[in-house]
Amino acid sequence: MNNKDLQQLVETISLESFNRRFKHEAYFNKRLRTTGGRYLLSSHNIEINPKQYERYGRAALVDIIKHELCHYHLHLLGKGYKHRDEDFKRLSEKVEAPRYCKALESYEQRANYIYKCVSCGSEYLRIKKVDVGRMRCGKCGGKLKLKQYLRR
Secondary structure: OOHHHHHHHHHHHHHHHHOOOOOOOEEEOOOOOOOOEEEOOOOOOEEEOHHHHHHHOHHHHHHHHHHHHHHHHHHHHOOOOOOOOHHHHHHHHHHOOOOOOOOOOOHHHHOOEEEEEOOOOOEEEEOOOOOOOOOEOOOOOOEEEEEEEOOO
């Protein structure tokens, strides 16, 4: 699927599910890493992560498009377009747009650090670096130390 096909799909879903036209651009953005898609407030365009389509197929792509179109249409109507807003929650439920997309990688795959408790030996995977001077073991309260940095 290319950007032209994506644009057509977004326009079709917008008319069928929302009864409103999509008047801006929709395109794939290969730089997106942790999200399935993104609605841009300034330009009103929608960006889609192509990896979601490659891994999970057309059904996942349609779900992501519906989610982003909820943001799009509510923003243009001047209603609550953020995830926490009631307008967004109601519209998402009405058009069966999921709240989240499937993760491309599990937490274990994304983890960059392994910390180990000095007292009980429990190990913790973390994506971001932890301040071992402040953070403690969740099981025994012991000190943590960096066991391994997983360079990926």
